[in-house]
Amino acid sequence: GALLAxxxxxxxAITFLEPLVDPESPAxxxxxxxxxxxxxxxxxxxxxxxADDKAARLLASAARLCDxxxxxxRLRDGLKLHKCAETELLRGNTNRALAxxxxxxxxxxxxxxxxxxxxxxxxxxxxxxxxxxxxxxKADIDRQRAEVQRIDxxxxxxxxxxxxxxxxxxxxTAGAPTRGPSTAHSVGCSRNGAVWAPPRPPCEPTSSSxxxxx
Numbered sequence: 001g002a003l004l005a006x007x008x009x010x011x012x013a014i015t016f017l018e019p020l021v022d023p024e025s026p027a028x029x030x031x032x033x034x035x036x037x038x039x040x041x042x043x044x045x046x047x048x049x050x051a052d053d054k055a056a057r058l059l060a061s062a063a064r065l066c067d068x069x070x071x072x073x074r075l076r077d078g079l080k081l082h083k084c085a086e087t088e089l090l091r092g093n094t095n096r097a098l099a100x101x102x103x104x105x106x107x108x109x110x111x112x113x114x115x116x117x118x119x120x121x122x123x124x125x126x127x128x129x130x131x132x133x134x135x136x137x138k139a140d141i142d143r144q145r146a147e148v149q150r151i152d153x154x155x156x157x158x159x160x161x162x163x164x165x166x167x168x169x170x171x172x173t174a175g176a177p178t179r180g181p182s183t184a185h186s187v188g189c190s191r192n193g194a195v196w197a198p199p200r201p202p203c204e205p206t207s208s209s210x211x212x213x214x
Contacts, residue, residue, distance in 0.1 A: 002037030006119060010045040017042040023058045040083070040120065043090055055090075062087045078109035086120060098129050105133050112137045 001020070004013035021042050039062055046055035066084035069075040075084065085100035101109075112134060115121060124130040152158070 002041035005041035005045045008048075010048045013041055013045040014049065017045070021058070023054075023061050025061075040086055040090060044120065047090075059087055059091045063091065076107060078104050078107035079111075081107050082109045082111075089123065090120065094124060094127075098124065098127065098133075101130070102133055105137055110137055110141055112141055 001013050001017040004010075004016060017038055021039055039058060043055040043058045043062075046052070046058065063084075066075065066087060069080065070084075075081060081100060081104035085097045085104055087097075088094075088100055089097035115134070121130075
């Protein structure tokens with residue numbers, strides 16, 4: 001539904017989303033998806049098909065939910081703060097939207113690349129306050145990428161994973177546990193010799209081995 005709305009297929013988006021969203025209780029009828037895509041997509045589709053009253057009613061309900069979450073001290077997650085910012089943006093409250101977006105960024109919102117060419121946020125693309133926040137997010141993403149690349153170059157995780165896979169793919173004697181070369185975890189065999197990996201328990205001895213030890 002969200003993809004249809006963003007692609008301009010407003011009628012199809014409405015048909016898909018209307019059964020899922022109750023304007024009077026969006027959080028209950030759409031669960032976690034309320035915060036991600038569905039409610040805003042339906043409001044967006046309403047706006048572009050002349051159903052402004054329906055869009056306003058839906059967004060007002062979403063804003064009340066944000067207010068309730070904020071009052072209860074539960075509005076701390078970056079994704080939820082971002083969706084509340086988006087609610088205000090779609091309602092035309094640009095300054096409040098940017099203030100809420102700033103709080104979302106401070107709380108860890110980092111979905112910079114999802115925002116590229118997002119029609120919901122086109123109205124503020126050239127606002128200096130918005131550009132500052134987006135550049136801050138991108139800089140932090142770049143910093144994290146560089147850190148991961150530095151650690152990966154030092155530890156060579158890809159080689160460790162390849163070694164572990166190669167070890168687990170080797171045939172082994174039924175019932176005999178083995179140990180992979182790059183992991184402290186045991187790798188064992190089932191009765192028919194198939195390899196299994198943790199967290200399964202050690203293989204039981206075969207009936208022949210039971211007879212030998214009895």
